[in-house]
Amino acid sequence: MCVSRNFTRGRVRSHVVAACLYMTCRLENTAHLLLDFSDITQVNVFDLGRTLNFLTRSLKINLPTTDPCMYILRFAVSLDFGAKQKEVVSLATRLVQRMKRDWIATGRRPTGLCGAALLLAARCYNFNRTVADVVRVVHISEAVVKKRLDEFGQTPSSTLTIDEFTSVDLEHCEDPPAFRESRRKARELQLQKEEEALRKIELEISPMEAEVERALEKRRKERFKRTQYARMMSGSLGSESDELTPADALVRNEIVDLVFSAARSGTPL
Secondary structure (H helix, E strand, O other), X not given: OOOOOOOOOOOOHHHHHHHHHHHHHHHHOOOOOHHHHHHHHOOOHHHHHHHHHHHHXXXXXXXXXXXXXXXXXXXXXXXXXXXXXXXXXXXXXXXXXXXXXXXOOOOOOHHHHHHHHHHHHHHHOOOOOOHXXXXXXXXXXXXXXXXXXXXXXXXXXXHOOHHHHHHOOOOOOOOOHHHHHHHHXXXXXXXXXXXXXXXXXXXXXXXXXXXXXXXXXXXHHHHHHOOHHHHHHHHOOOOOOHHHHHHHHHHHHHHHHHHHHHHHHOOOO
């Protein structure tokens, strides 16, 4: 089809052949990666990807979605689990299926899911496999594997034991990780806006509070001056002549204010 429609003109033959073989593998659901053809042909995988995209668009071929479970057995053989390989593969397959139900697999590379699932399954069966060991087999970065592990760790399935996980199938499906992340960022942004609004309100209210407090303090002093105790103190400062009346009033007010302040603060005179 490519030759008859002149899609090979101006393109490297090895690129076209590798892309056609990979399309056939995808249509037949075999456990082959585009990276495998890149290793054999010694061609950059992104160059093969561009050729593949061009051919699929030109030939109007809709490639089926890759099921990550197809690659688990292949990667498990490379990790060498010995006699427990069947149990590890079974648990890893169940983990991938759970990830698919929790929307972790949507839009993600299958190798990252397989790497995370195999690492969890290996740890469950006491195999000392590190992230570097898995990365070397599945050909994906450590950051991707750790990201898939973090996303799975945020689901309720991660809190189950091995026996519970293999026997209990949770009906509830989690929201996609991208949706949870966007919702978390929206909550943080909302909290920041609320804190900023609260700070603005506090700045506006502080002068009003000070003014109200001064008015209340003045009113308390006036009420205190009309009490019997204040009158008793004022009566003990009576003047003998009318010329000292303003001075007596000034001293009387000072003493009353001093007593009021001492009573408010609890300081003994």
